[in-house]
Amino acid sequence: AQKITQTQPGMFVQEKEAVTLDCTYDTSDPSYGLFWYKQPSSGEMIFLIYQGSYDQQNATEGRYSLNFQKARKSANLVISASQLGDSAMYFCAMREGLRSNTGKLIFGQGTTLQVKP
């Protein structure tokens, strides 16, 4: 069964430092997509970054980058130069392979990040 695991329930980081949020996944489908979403205390789900299973390079979006290690089935989110506004819950998600055709996202349990001033 497809599964996403986020092993860090909570993390602290000092403002302006970089932080890595861990995500491992399990799937037997060769085609899949990996996503990171941010959920601030206000509750909305904000898309951050996407990595396709066939993408050769790691995805980057501004201060966010995805460290994709396919053989290890990991898709860690790296946030550089942390800001106070980065304090939020972060979810790793996997889209089922194209064969299933549901578009369903499978979410991890989330990691709460707190940025210290």
Add this chain to the structure above:
Amino acid sequence: EAQVTQNPRYLITVTGKKLTVTCSQNMNHEYMSWYRQDPGLGLRQIYYSMNVEVTDKGDVPEGYKVSRKEKRNFPLILESPSPNQTSLYFCASSLWGGDTQYFGPGTRLTVL
């Protein structure tokens, strides 16, 4: 502004009183989906729609109905809400089923 909107944002209701949560997107997306988020259970898909008039069950469809009569709208209907449907509900949309899904702001529902 490209967005997914949901209404209401907050709702407190009583058991058995039918309600509808609306979802609308202005991005001409074909794919739309509903999720619920519960502590300890994460986000789970309720229903999804690949296109107009095409809907299908997700992982937790019991107690919910949906319709997709227009491309932009995908309402979630609770015919007879029960307390176990108290949750945070998200609508999401994407260009197609394999593309990035963008979420609405969420609807916090409490059923007493």
